[in-house]
Amino acid sequence: MTVLTGAGVSAGSGIPTFRGSEGLWKSFRAEDLATPEAFARDPKTVWEWYDWRRQMIARAVPNRAHQVLADWSRRFPGLTLVTQNVDGLHERAGTENVIRFHGSIWELSCWDACGREPWPDDRAPLPELPAHCPACAGLARPAVVWFGEPIDPDVLARSRRSVKCEVCLVVGTSSIVYPAAALAEEARAQNAYVVEINPEPGASAVDLAIAGKAEEVLERIDVLIR
Ligand SMILES: NC(=O)c1ccc[n+]([C@@H]2O[C@H](COP(=O)([O-])OP(=O)(O)OC[C@H]3O[C@@H](n4cnc5c(N)ncnc54)[C@H](O)[C@@H]3O)[C@@H](O)[C@H]2O)c1
Ligand SMILES: [Zn+2]
Numbered sequence: 001m002t003v004l005t006g007a008g009v010s011a012g013s014g015i016p017t018f019r020g021s022e023g024l025w026k027s028f029r030a031e032d033l034a035t036p037e038a039f040a041r042d043p044k045t046v047w048e049w050y051d052w053r054r055q056m057i058a059r060a061v062p063n064r065a066h067q068v069l070a071d072w073s074r075r076f077p078g079l080t081l082v083t084q085n086v087d088g089l090h091e092r093a094g095t096e097n098v099i100r101f102h103g104s105i106w107e108l109s110c111w112d113a114c115g116r117e118p119w120p121d122d123r124a125p126l127p128e129l130p131a132h133c134p135a136c137a138g139l140a141r142p143a144v145v146w147f148g149e150p151i152d153p154d155v156l157a158r159s160r161r162s163v164k165c166e167v168c169l170v171v172g173t174s175s176i177v178y179p180a181a182a183l184a185e186e187a188r189a190q191n192a193y194v195v196e197i198n199p200e201p202g203a204s205a206v207d208l209a210i211a212g213k214a215e216e217v218l219e220r221i222d223v224l225i226r
Helices: 035-039 045-058 065-073 152-163 182-187 214-225
Strands: 002-005 078-083 098-100 105-110 140-144 167-171 193-197 207-209
Touching: 002 065, 002 182, 035 045, 045 105, 065 214, 078 152, 098 152, 140 207, 167 182, 182 193, 193 214
Parallel strands: 002 078, 002 167, 078 098, 167 193, 193 207
Antiparallel strands: 105 140
Protein backbone atom coordinates (compact mmCIF):
# COMPACT_ATOMS: atom_id res chain seq x y z
CA MET A 1 0.00 0.00 0.00
CA THR A 2 1.14 3.52 -0.73
CA VAL A 3 -0.13 6.62 1.07
CA LEU A 4 0.08 10.06 -0.56
CA THR A 5 -0.39 12.93 1.87
CA GLY A 6 -0.78 16.69 1.62
CA ALA A 7 -1.29 19.69 3.89
CA GLY A 8 -4.68 18.36 5.09
CA VAL A 9 -3.06 15.71 7.33
CA SER A 10 -1.38 18.48 9.30
CA ALA A 11 -4.50 20.67 9.49
CA GLY A 12 -5.54 18.77 12.63
CA SER A 13 -2.23 19.85 14.20
CA GLY A 14 -3.13 23.50 13.63
CA ILE A 15 -0.90 24.03 10.58
CA PRO A 16 -2.81 25.95 7.91
CA THR A 17 -3.18 24.49 4.43
CA PHE A 18 -2.24 26.70 1.47
CA ARG A 19 -5.71 26.93 0.01
CA GLY A 20 -8.20 28.65 2.25
CA SER A 21 -8.22 31.90 4.19
CA GLU A 22 -6.08 30.49 7.04
CA GLY A 23 -3.30 29.93 4.51
CA LEU A 24 -2.70 33.65 4.20
CA TRP A 25 0.16 35.50 5.87
CA LYS A 26 0.11 39.31 5.98
CA SER A 27 -2.20 39.25 2.92
CA PHE A 28 0.38 37.36 0.83
CA ARG A 29 -0.73 34.18 -0.96
CA ALA A 30 1.56 31.15 -0.67
CA GLU A 31 1.86 31.00 -4.46
CA ASP A 32 3.39 34.49 -4.38
CA LEU A 33 6.01 33.65 -1.72
CA ALA A 34 7.01 30.05 -2.43
CA THR A 35 8.80 30.83 -5.69
CA PRO A 36 12.42 31.45 -6.73
CA GLU A 37 11.30 34.78 -8.25
CA ALA A 38 9.89 35.99 -4.92
CA PHE A 39 13.10 34.98 -3.14
CA ALA A 40 15.31 36.69 -5.73
CA ARG A 41 13.25 39.87 -5.36
CA ASP A 42 12.84 39.91 -1.57
CA PRO A 43 14.66 37.17 0.36
CA LYS A 44 13.95 38.79 3.73
CA THR A 45 10.16 38.71 3.32
CA VAL A 46 10.22 35.13 2.06
CA TRP A 47 12.44 34.13 5.01
CA GLU A 48 10.13 35.93 7.46
CA TRP A 49 7.24 33.83 6.16
CA TYR A 50 9.27 30.62 6.49
CA ASP A 51 10.47 31.61 9.97
CA TRP A 52 6.84 32.22 11.01
CA ARG A 53 5.84 28.81 9.63
CA ARG A 54 8.83 27.09 11.29
CA GLN A 55 7.84 28.56 14.66
CA MET A 56 4.25 27.42 14.22
CA ILE A 57 5.33 23.91 13.18
CA ALA A 58 7.83 23.69 16.06
CA ARG A 59 4.95 24.25 18.50
CA ALA A 60 2.66 21.74 16.75
CA VAL A 61 2.48 18.03 17.54
CA PRO A 62 1.55 15.10 15.28
CA ASN A 63 -2.19 14.34 15.32
CA ARG A 64 -4.08 11.02 15.07
CA ALA A 65 -3.65 10.95 11.28
CA HIS A 66 0.16 11.06 11.60
CA GLN A 67 0.07 8.55 14.47
CA VAL A 68 -2.13 5.98 12.72
CA LEU A 69 -0.02 6.17 9.54
CA ALA A 70 3.18 5.83 11.60
CA ASP A 71 1.74 2.76 13.29
CA TRP A 72 0.75 1.22 9.93
CA SER A 73 4.23 1.90 8.52
CA ARG A 74 5.68 -0.25 11.31
CA ARG A 75 2.99 -2.96 11.07
CA PHE A 76 3.02 -3.24 7.28
CA PRO A 77 6.61 -3.15 5.99
CA GLY A 78 5.40 -2.82 2.36
CA LEU A 79 3.88 0.59 3.09
CA THR A 80 5.46 3.66 1.52
CA LEU A 81 4.35 7.17 2.42
CA VAL A 82 4.94 9.97 -0.05
CA THR A 83 4.24 13.38 1.47
CA GLN A 84 4.04 16.82 -0.07
CA ASN A 85 4.36 18.25 3.42
CA VAL A 86 7.59 19.90 4.45
CA ASP A 87 6.75 20.08 8.17
CA GLY A 88 8.40 16.80 9.26
CA LEU A 89 5.39 15.72 11.36
CA HIS A 90 5.22 12.25 9.74
CA GLU A 91 8.84 11.69 10.74
CA ARG A 92 8.22 13.07 14.24
CA ALA A 93 5.34 10.57 14.61
CA GLY A 94 7.85 7.80 13.82
CA THR A 95 6.77 6.91 10.30
CA GLU A 96 9.07 4.58 8.39
CA ASN A 97 9.61 4.76 4.63
CA VAL A 98 8.77 8.43 4.15
CA ILE A 99 9.53 10.01 0.79
CA ARG A 100 9.60 13.81 1.12
CA PHE A 101 8.36 14.93 -2.26
CA HIS A 102 8.87 18.66 -1.63
CA GLY A 103 11.85 18.60 0.76
CA SER A 104 11.94 19.79 4.36
CA ILE A 105 11.40 23.15 6.02
CA TRP A 106 14.01 22.00 8.59
CA GLU A 107 16.81 21.92 6.03
CA LEU A 108 18.55 24.84 4.36
CA SER A 109 20.55 24.95 1.16
CA CYS A 110 22.81 27.45 -0.59
CA TRP A 111 20.89 29.85 -2.86
CA ASP A 112 24.06 30.37 -4.92
CA ALA A 113 24.55 26.59 -5.26
CA CYS A 114 28.18 26.85 -4.10
CA GLY A 115 28.43 23.09 -3.77
CA ARG A 116 27.65 22.81 -0.08
CA GLU A 117 25.15 19.97 0.59
CA PRO A 118 21.85 20.96 2.28
CA TRP A 119 22.20 21.12 6.06
CA PRO A 120 19.76 20.67 8.96
CA ASP A 121 18.75 23.68 11.06
CA ASP A 122 15.89 23.38 13.53
CA ARG A 123 16.25 26.75 15.22
CA ALA A 124 12.94 28.62 15.40
CA PRO A 125 13.11 31.56 15.25
CA LEU A 126 16.33 31.76 13.26
CA PRO A 127 18.81 34.27 14.71
CA GLU A 128 19.30 36.13 11.45
CA LEU A 129 17.01 36.75 8.47
CA PRO A 130 17.73 36.12 5.70
CA ALA A 131 19.89 33.13 6.70
CA HIS A 132 23.32 32.65 5.16
CA CYS A 133 25.34 29.74 3.78
CA PRO A 134 28.14 28.71 6.17
CA ALA A 135 30.37 27.69 3.25
CA CYS A 136 30.28 30.76 0.97
CA ALA A 137 28.50 33.38 3.15
CA GLY A 138 25.96 33.89 0.36
CA LEU A 139 22.22 33.61 0.95
CA ALA A 140 20.72 30.39 2.29
CA ARG A 141 17.23 29.25 1.32
CA PRO A 142 14.78 26.71 2.72
CA ALA A 143 15.55 23.32 1.12
CA VAL A 144 12.00 22.93 -0.16
CA VAL A 145 10.68 22.67 -3.69
CA TRP A 146 9.13 25.95 -4.76
CA PHE A 147 6.46 26.48 -7.44
CA GLY A 148 8.16 26.20 -10.81
CA GLU A 149 11.09 24.12 -9.52
CA PRO A 150 11.69 20.50 -10.53
CA ILE A 151 11.36 17.52 -8.20
CA ASP A 152 14.65 15.80 -7.38
CA PRO A 153 14.89 13.06 -10.07
CA ASP A 154 15.66 10.31 -7.55
CA VAL A 155 12.69 11.33 -5.36
CA LEU A 156 10.43 11.42 -8.40
CA ALA A 157 11.61 7.99 -9.57
CA ARG A 158 11.12 6.41 -6.13
CA SER A 159 7.67 8.01 -5.78
CA ARG A 160 6.59 6.76 -9.19
CA ARG A 161 7.77 3.25 -8.36
CA SER A 162 5.82 3.37 -5.10
CA VAL A 163 2.48 3.89 -6.86
CA LYS A 164 2.77 0.51 -8.55
CA CYS A 165 0.70 -0.82 -5.65
CA GLU A 166 -2.61 -2.53 -4.89
CA VAL A 167 -4.10 0.19 -2.75
CA CYS A 168 -3.27 3.89 -2.84
CA LEU A 169 -4.59 6.21 -0.12
CA VAL A 170 -4.70 9.90 -1.02
CA VAL A 171 -5.05 11.93 2.17
CA GLY A 172 -5.52 15.68 2.61
CA THR A 173 -4.29 16.98 -0.70
CA SER A 174 -6.16 19.24 -3.09
CA SER A 175 -4.53 17.36 -6.00
CA ILE A 176 -3.83 20.63 -7.79
CA VAL A 177 -0.05 20.88 -7.50
CA TYR A 178 1.76 18.91 -10.23
CA PRO A 179 3.64 16.60 -10.55
CA ALA A 180 2.52 15.45 -7.07
CA ALA A 181 -1.10 15.20 -8.21
CA ALA A 182 -0.06 12.93 -11.08
CA LEU A 183 0.99 10.20 -8.64
CA ALA A 184 -2.62 9.30 -7.78
CA GLU A 185 -3.50 9.31 -11.47
CA GLU A 186 -0.55 7.02 -12.21
CA ALA A 187 -1.58 4.69 -9.41
CA ARG A 188 -5.06 4.40 -10.88
CA ALA A 189 -3.76 3.97 -14.43
CA GLN A 190 -1.75 1.02 -13.09
CA ASN A 191 -4.88 -0.51 -11.54
CA ALA A 192 -4.34 0.42 -7.93
CA TYR A 193 -7.54 0.87 -5.91
CA VAL A 194 -7.41 4.59 -5.09
CA VAL A 195 -9.10 5.84 -1.93
CA GLU A 196 -9.30 9.54 -1.11
CA ILE A 197 -9.76 10.92 2.39
CA ASN A 198 -10.62 14.62 2.37
CA PRO A 199 -13.50 16.68 3.77
CA GLU A 200 -13.86 18.26 0.33
CA PRO A 201 -13.96 16.19 -2.86
CA GLY A 202 -10.65 16.48 -4.70
CA ALA A 203 -9.85 17.08 -8.31
CA SER A 204 -8.71 13.61 -9.32
CA ALA A 205 -10.76 10.53 -10.23
CA VAL A 206 -10.72 7.96 -7.44
CA ASP A 207 -12.35 4.59 -6.76
CA LEU A 208 -13.65 5.59 -3.34
CA ALA A 209 -13.94 9.06 -1.84
CA ILE A 210 -14.37 9.23 1.93
CA ALA A 211 -15.56 12.70 2.94
CA GLY A 212 -14.05 13.44 6.32
CA LYS A 213 -11.08 14.70 8.25
CA ALA A 214 -7.92 12.60 8.01
CA GLU A 215 -7.50 12.41 11.78
CA GLU A 216 -11.06 11.05 12.23
CA VAL A 217 -11.33 8.75 9.21
CA LEU A 218 -7.92 7.12 9.68
CA GLU A 219 -8.70 6.54 13.34
CA ARG A 220 -11.95 4.75 12.38
CA ILE A 221 -10.25 2.60 9.74
CA ASP A 222 -7.52 1.73 12.24
CA VAL A 223 -10.12 0.47 14.74
CA LEU A 224 -11.78 -1.63 12.00
CA ILE A 225 -8.59 -3.40 10.91
CA ARG A 226 -7.23 -4.12 14.36
N1 LIG B 1 2.17 21.17 6.55
C1 LIG B 1 2.91 21.42 5.46
O1 LIG B 1 4.05 20.96 5.34
C2 LIG B 1 2.31 22.25 4.36
C3 LIG B 1 1.28 23.16 4.65
C4 LIG B 1 0.76 23.91 3.60
C5 LIG B 1 1.22 23.72 2.30
N2 LIG B 1 2.22 22.83 2.05
C6 LIG B 1 2.69 22.67 0.65
O2 LIG B 1 1.70 23.21 -0.18
C7 LIG B 1 1.47 22.48 -1.37
C8 LIG B 1 -0.04 22.41 -1.49
O3 LIG B 1 -0.60 21.17 -1.81
P1 LIG B 1 -1.52 20.31 -0.81
O4 LIG B 1 -2.46 19.56 -1.67
O5 LIG B 1 -0.65 19.59 0.12
O6 LIG B 1 -2.31 21.36 0.08
P2 LIG B 1 -3.53 22.29 -0.24
O7 LIG B 1 -3.48 23.38 0.76
O8 LIG B 1 -3.61 22.62 -1.68
O9 LIG B 1 -4.80 21.37 0.07
C9 LIG B 1 -5.11 20.90 1.35
C10 LIG B 1 -6.21 19.86 1.23
O10 LIG B 1 -6.45 19.34 2.54
C11 LIG B 1 -7.83 19.20 2.72
N3 LIG B 1 -8.06 19.19 4.17
C12 LIG B 1 -8.24 20.25 5.02
N4 LIG B 1 -8.37 19.82 6.29
C13 LIG B 1 -8.26 18.46 6.25
C14 LIG B 1 -8.30 17.43 7.23
N5 LIG B 1 -8.48 17.71 8.53
N6 LIG B 1 -8.16 16.14 6.81
C15 LIG B 1 -7.98 15.84 5.51
N7 LIG B 1 -7.93 16.77 4.54
C16 LIG B 1 -8.08 18.06 4.90
C17 LIG B 1 -8.46 20.34 1.97
O11 LIG B 1 -9.81 20.03 1.61
C18 LIG B 1 -7.55 20.42 0.73
O12 LIG B 1 -8.03 19.56 -0.30
C19 LIG B 1 2.25 21.24 -1.20
O13 LIG B 1 3.26 21.27 -2.13
C20 LIG B 1 2.87 21.28 0.19
O14 LIG B 1 4.26 21.06 0.12
C21 LIG B 1 2.77 22.09 3.06
ZN1 LIG C 1 27.07 28.55 -0.35
